[in-house]
Amino acid sequence: xAGVTQTPKFQVLKTGQSMTLQCAxxxxxxxxxxxxxxxxxxxxxxxYSASEGTTDKGExxxxxxxxxxxxxxxxxxxxxAAPSQTSVYFCASSEPGEGSEKLFFGSGTQLSVL
Amino acid sequence: QQQVKQSPQSLIVQKGGIxxxxxxxxxxxxxxxxxxQQFPGKGPAxxxxxxxxxxxxxxxxxTISFNxxxxxxxxxxxxxxxxxxxxYFCAAHISGTYKYIFGTxxxxxxxx
Numbered sequence: 470x471a472g473v474t475q476t477p478k479f480q481v482l483k484t485g486q487s488m489t490l491q492c493a494x495x496x497x498x499x500x501x502x503x504x505x506x507x508x509x510x511x512x513x514x515x516x517y518s519a520s521e522g523t524t525d526k527g528e529x530x531x532x533x534x535x536x537x538x539x540x541x542x543x544x545x546x547x548x549x550a551a552p553s554q555t556s557v558y559f560c561a562s563s564e565p566g567e568g569s570e571k572l573f574f575g576s577g578t579q580l581s582v583l
Numbered sequence: 584q585q586q587v588k589q590s591p592q593s594l595i596v597q598k599g600g601i602x603x604x605x606x607x608x609x610x611x612x613x614x615x616x617x618x619x620q621q622f623p624g625k626g627p628a629x630x631x632x633x634x635x636x637x638x639x640x641x642x643x644x645x646t647i648s649f650n651x652x653x654x655x656x657x658x659x660x661x662x663x664x665x666x667x668x669x670x671y672f673c674a675a676h677i678s679g680t681y682k683y684i685f686g687t688x689x690x691x692x693x694x695x
Contacts (some may be wrong), residue, residue: 500681511672511685520679532671559626570681
């Protein structure tokens, strides 16, 4: 039981390049999320998918697209990377819990855009 | 205003001491308040959480105190250990949505 698996762990891009961050979960969760973590700003929601076949924007969706490929997989795409997208990206999935959805995070992708 | 303000930014505590991290919010539409623990190179992991109808929740050495009228909640780590050294995030869930608002994090270092 691996939980939430993200690939790659590290990536360096040049401005204007594109790439896709992959995420898969093996916990049979319906909901999946992409967050970015920046120093002094906590975690900010980029996009989420409440269930297979649906996606919605979070707080900071500009410059990103997502695909919920199936129940297990939720990918994040940067079409034309910008230095402002240098960050650590976390994928998460959730299950209903006491009071609300309980989030399970992957180990992150550290992205640098030069 | 959907913000959660967390303090302090960093904290150094002696082994065996009490670590206290505070969070404050303004939005009354929050209905669930978790704390996450994050070690370097890892993703955040749920540590403990509380609902607003409870004033305190304790799990082992970790306690959340919740003051609904003041819109504040805090994490207390009793008998702090070097293994507790990590970054801690408070969060608040927006009722009726899938969204959480996270605090900016507190880097805790427990000295041996």
